[in-house]
Amino acid sequence: MLPEERKQGARVVGRAAGSARLPQGMEAPEGLPHVLTLDCAAIPTGVLDIEFPADGRLLVFGEISDYPGEGTILHLPPEAEVEEAERSGIHEPFPLYAVPGTTAPGLSDWSHVAEAVDYAEGDAERTRLVKRLIEEIDRILDARWTQDIQLGGHSRAWQNPVEDRGDVLFLRIPESAVSDGDNYLTLIAGRREQIAERRYDELEFEVEL
Incomplete structure (x- = not known):
């Protein structure tokens, strides 16, 4: 969750958990809980x-607590009229705030x-x-909200960074940022052109523990 002092001036860009809001x-998607919804126009x-x-x-449905991971991403046009889906969410919904930040791969080994x-x-x-200098850069990048949901940037994966296989991060979702579950980490990634062309059905959901 975003620290209270960071909420001042931050804009609400969506919500996590709860039931999805879909057109009538x-x-x-069967068997996939609603993870989050983003208001695209509200993203800085x-x-x-x-x-x-x-x-x-942008709606994300996914299994974020089970390897290897599975999910679906839907983009609804702005004119779509939505209503609360019949199926209830697993957890109570809460707002998501936009906080621009910087991510980078680990810089600890300066000899490289x-x-x-x-x-x-x-x-x-x-x-x-x-x-x-390297220690100070690491400290700056190690913000207190680094375990929250991340859109774009460096994946900072615990085991298999998506960058190592030539992919680009779309979303990084720690389970602890959405629910009170275990410390699973979901990475949604793909090629830059897949993301740009909104071919979200081609993106990969990968869960790390």
């Missing part, structure tokens, strides 16, 4: 590293950064400064 006559512009719809609603190695050049003081 449309049924939720110019901050994402992926193509994202400018309007409408050619520029840092060239700068240090065996000098003890320069080596100390480089290590201190």
Whole structure:
């Protein structure tokens, strides 16, 4: 959950858990709970590293507590009139807030950064400064809300980063951010063109424990 002090000035962009809101006559995917709904028009512009719809609603249904993971993503046009689905949600709904941030792969091993190695050049003081800089960057990126839902950015996967196979992160959903369940982590990812062309049915749901 977003710390109270961060909610000031943050905009509500959707909701997590609860029942899905779907057009009349449309049924939720069988066996997949509603995970979250995003109001696409409410997402801040110019901050994402992926193509994202400018309007409408994005609904995510998925099994986020069972390996290997399964899910469905729906994009509803802005003119779609929706109503509460008959099937109740597993958990009480709560709002989602937009907080722009920065993500990056781990920087702990500075010796893998050619520029840092060239700068240090065996000098003890320069080596100390480089290590201190890396520590400060890690501290800045390690924000208190890093276990919340993430749209785009670096996957920061616990075991298998999607970037290692050439994919791009679409959504990162820790189970603990949606329910009081175990520490499962769901990564939804695919190729950049799949995301840009809204071929959401081709994206992969992967669960890590």
